[in-house]
Amino acid sequence: xxxxxxxxxxxxxxxxxxxxxxxxxxxxxxxxxxxxxxxxxxxxxxxxxxxxxxxxxxxxxxxxxxxxxxxxxxxxxxxxxxxxxxxxxxxxxxxxxxxxxxxxxxxxxxxxxxxxxxxxxxxxxxxxxxxxxxxxxxxxxxxxxxxxxxxxxxxxxxxxxxxxxxxxxxxxxxxxxxxxxxxxxxxxxxxxxxxxxxxxxxxxxxxxxxxxxxxxxxxxxxxxxxxxxxxxxxxxxxxxxxxxxxxxxxxxxxxxxxxxxxxxxxxxxxxxxxxxxxxxxxxxxxxxxxxxxxxxxxxxxxxxxxxxxxxxxxxxxxxxxxxxxxxxxxxxxxxxxxxxxxxxxxxxxxxxxxxxxxxxxxxxxxxxxxxxxxxxxxxxxxxxxxxxxxxxxxxxxxxxxxxxxxxxxxxxxxxxxx
Numbered sequence: 001x002x003x004x005x006x007x008x009x010x011x012x013x014x015x016x017x018x019x020x021x022x023x024x025x026x027x028x029x030x031x032x033x034x035x036x037x038x039x040x041x042x043x044x045x046x047x048x049x050x051x052x053x054x055x056x057x058x059x060x061x062x063x064x065x066x067x068x069x070x071x072x073x074x075x076x077x078x079x080x081x082x083x084x085x086x087x088x089x090x091x092x093x094x095x096x097x098x099x100x101x102x103x104x105x106x107x108x109x110x111x112x113x114x115x116x117x118x119x120x121x122x123x124x125x126x127x128x129x130x131x132x133x134x135x136x137x138x139x140x141x142x143x144x145x146x147x148x149x150x151x152x153x154x155x156x157x158x159x160x161x162x163x164x165x166x167x168x169x170x171x172x173x174x175x176x177x178x179x180x181x182x183x184x185x186x187x188x189x190x191x192x193x194x195x196x197x198x199x200x201x202x203x204x205x206x207x208x209x210x211x212x213x214x215x216x217x218x219x220x221x222x223x224x225x226x227x228x229x230x231x232x233x234x235x236x237x238x239x240x241x242x243x244x245x246x247x248x249x250x251x252x253x254x255x256x257x258x259x260x261x262x263x264x265x266x267x268x269x270x271x272x273x274x275x276x277x278x279x280x281x282x283x284x285x286x287x288x289x290x291x292x293x294x295x296x297x298x299x300x301x302x303x304x305x306x307x308x309x310x311x312x313x314x315x316x317x318x319x320x321x322x323x324x325x326x327x328x329x330x331x332x333x334x335x336x337x338x339x340x341x342x343x344x345x346x347x348x349x350x351x352x353x354x355x356x357x358x359x360x361x362x363x364x365x366x367x368x369x370x371x372x373x374x375x376x377x378x379x380x381x382x383x384x385x386x387x388x389x390x391x392x393x394x395x396x397x398x399x400x401x402x403x404x405x406x407x408x409x410x411x412x413x414x415x416x417x418x
Contacts, residue, residue, distance in 0.1 A: 014221035016186055017175050018062050020069060026171050026217075027163045028059055038158055045071050047107055049128050051147060052138040054160025057216030060138040064109045073134070074098055074106040080115035085123055092123075095133050106133050113137035114146035121148040128154055162215030169206045171217055172224055176201060179228070190232050197238070199228060204242035212249040223248040263294070267302055270345070275310050279349035286345050290338050300326045303344055313418070314354035321347055360415040367410060374407035 019025045022032070022039065031038045041047060047067060052060040068075035076091050088110075095106035113121070127133050128151065135155065139146060143157055163171075180199055183191040191197055205227075213219040227240045227248035240248075266289050273281035289299060300322070307322040325344040329337040383394035404411040 012222065013175075013186060013225035014218045017178065017221055018065065021066060024174070025059065025062065025066065026174075027167045028063075028160055030161070031158050032063070042067055042070060045073075047071060047073070047134050047136070049135045049155040050137070051113070051143050051152065051155045051157045052136065052160060053143050053157055054140070055162050055215065056140055057213075057218035057220075058160040058163060059217070060160055061111060064111075064136060064138065067107065067136070068109075071107060074104055076106060076108050077111070078108060079111045081112050085116070085120050088123055092127050092133060095127070099132055105131070107136060108133040109136045109138070111138045112140075114139040114141040114143075118148045121151050125151055125154075163217055164215070165207070165210040168210035168213060168215070168217065168220050172201070172206055172209060172220060175221065175224060187228065187232075190229065199238040199240070201227075201240045201245070202242070205240045205245040208242050208245040209249060212246070219249075262292075266294075267299070270299070271302065271306060271310075274306060274345065274349040275353065277349055277353070279346045282345050282349045283342060286342060290334075290341070296329050296334055296337055296341060297326070299341060300329050300344070303341070303348060306348055309358045310353055310355060311348065311351050312354045312357035314352040314356075318348060318351050354418075356416065356418055360417065363413075363415045367413065372409060374409050376407065377405060380405050 022043075025032065030036070033039060038050075042063075052063065054060055064077070068077075074095070076095075078088060078091060091106075091108060095108070098104040098106060108124075110116075110124075116123075124133070124135050125148070128135050135151075137143075137147065137155070143152055147155075176199055179186045180197060183195065183197040183199075184193055201224075209220050209223050209227075213223060223245065227244050228238060230248065231238050231240055231244055266285055270282055270285040270289070273285060286299070290296065304319070304322040304326060307318040311318040321344060325340055328340045332340065378392045379395055379397045381388075381393045383389045389395070406413055
C-alpha cells in the first residue's frame with residue numbers, strides 16, 4: 001500500500017518547481033556561472049569534498065539534486081536533522097562495499113551538517129581522506145565555527161548568497177508560466193484536467209513577494225502557492241495583486257539568529273556605522289536587531305563600550321548617557337525602550353570620535369604584558385609603618401610632582417596622546 005505522504009501530489013509547490021538542471025537554476029552566478037569552477041566540476045562529474053554555506057532557500061539542496069542527476073556515482077541524501085551518527089555509519093559501510101565490490105564511489109550529501117557537533121563530524125574524516133565517500137555538506141551556519149577544522153581543511157567552501165528581488169521575480173514568473181501550462185500537475189487537489197485556468201500576477205504582486213520573502217526562494221514559492229489557493233474561486237481568472245500577495249506572505253520574517261552569524265554581523269554593523277558617524281545606517285541595524293527580538297540590554301552593553309572606546313574624552317557625556325540608557329532600559333523594558341536606545345545610538349553616531357583612551361590603555365597593557373615590569377618607584381609606595389619609611393618608602397614624595405613616576409625603564413614612555 002502506498003504511503004499517503006510519499007505521494008508527489010502532496011508535495012509543496014516549492015518542491016514541485018525545484019530546478020533539475022542548470023538551465024532552470026536561478027542565482028549564484030558568482031559560483032555557478034558557465035566559466036566558474038563549481039559549474040565546471042559538476043558538468044564534468046569530478047566532484048570534490050565541498051561545503052555549501054548560505055541562507056535558507058538560496059539553492060544549496062537544489063544544486064545537490066542537480067549533481068545527483070548528473071553524476072555516475074551513488075548519490076546519498078542524508079539529513080542531520082532526522083538522522084544520527086548510527087545512520088551515517090550505515091551509509092559509510094555501504095559505500096565501502098560499493099567501492100570494494102563494484103569500484104563505485106559514493107557522494108554523500110549531508111544537509112544541515114552543523115547539526116552534528118564537531119566530535120560527531122570526526123566520523124566522516126577518515127572516509128573523506130581515503131576516498132570512501134565524497135562529502136558535500138550544506139549549512140546555514142558559518143563553517144568557520146560550526147564545521148570541524150580538519151574536515152573543513154579537506155573541503156572547498158562555496159558561499160551561496162541570498163537571491164536578489166530580480167532573481168525571485170524571474171523565478172516566480174517562470175513558475176506562473178509552468179502552472180498555467182499544467183495546472184493539474186502543480187495543483188491536483190484544486191484543478192481538474194478540463195478546467196480553463198489563467199493565473200495572473202501584476203507587477204506589484206511580484207514585487208511584494210520578492211521584497212518580503214527576504215531572498216528565500218522556498219518562502220516565495222510558498223507564498224505564491226497560498227495566494228493561488230486563496231484566490232482560486234474563479235478558475236478562469238485568478239488575479240493576484242499586491243494586497244493578495246502581501247496577505248499570502250503574512251508577517252514578514254526577519255532573518256536573524258541571536259546565537260550565530262546574524263547576531264554578530266548586526267552588532268558589528270551597528271558599531272561600525274556609529275564609528276563612521278552615519279546615524280541613519282546605525283538606526284537601521286538597531287531596528288533589525290530589536291525587531292528580531294535581540295536582548296536590548298546586550299545592545300546597550302555594547303553601546304556603553306562604544307562610548308568609551310570610540311568617543312572617550314572627545315565627549316565624556318557620551319558614557320554618562322550610555323549608562324543612563326542602561327538604567328532606563330532596565331527600568332522601562334521593551335518595547336517602550338526602543339526610542340531610548342535609538343536616542344543613544346543617534347547621539348553616539350553624531351558625537352566627536354577619539355580612540356585616544358583606548359589606544360593609551362592598549363599601549364600601557366602591552367608594556368605590562370610583554371615588557372619587563374620593574375619595581376614601583378619608592379617615593380610613591382605606601383608607607384604605613386616606620387620600618388617602611390626607614391627603607392625609603394614614600395621618601396621625597398610630592399603631591400604635584402613634575403618628574404616621571406613611571407618605573408625606571410619606562411620613565412619616558414607616553415601613553416596618553418590627546
